Amino acid sequence: MTQIIVLPHVELCPDGSVLEAAPGTTLCDALLEHGIDIEHACEKSCACTTCHVIVREGFSSLNVAEDEEEDLLDKAWGLEPQSRLSCQAVVAATPLVVEIPRYTINMAREGKH
Template identity: 75%
Template sequence: MTQIIVLPHLELCPDGAVIEAEAGKSICDNLLANEIELDHACEMSCACTTCHVIVREGFASLEEASEIEEDLLDKAWGLEPNSRLGCQAIVSDTPLVVEIPKYSINMAKEGHRK
């Protein structure tokens, strides 16, 4: 198992979390399995940006993003150089520190969160 530290997010994970993640599964799958409800409007098919995360530590351990993922990330709210789509970033055996942005495009358009 690999450790993922999730930085505090006001609504999804107010106190932050430390989870034991399964290598070979996506960041999104691992967060959902640990009751951190990361948005994933396209059901993890790499068709939206609602599962956008910022990998603060361990970014280099992830496989390179595909061209499709890179194109989608250009539309993500709060894009940073170490941004990834949680559904596409596959966890390895390297610990990660992940930040969930305050908003996603889905949240802003549908007014889910303030």
């Protein structure tokens, strides 16, 4: 199992969290399985940016982002060099430190679909 430290997020996990995930699990699934209700408006199909996370430690251990994910990330709020869509980022054996941005862009919810 791989340790994932989730930094505090005002709404989703105010005190932060430490969880374990099996290698091969996506970050989104790991967060959801541990009660961190990260948005995933496209149902984890790599069609939105609502599950955007910033991987503060362990970024290089994740699978390489596909072009489709990279294109979507360009539209994410608060994009940083270590940004990933959590539905596409697959956990390996290296421990991770993850930050969930304070804001997300949900076009469907905001009436811009």
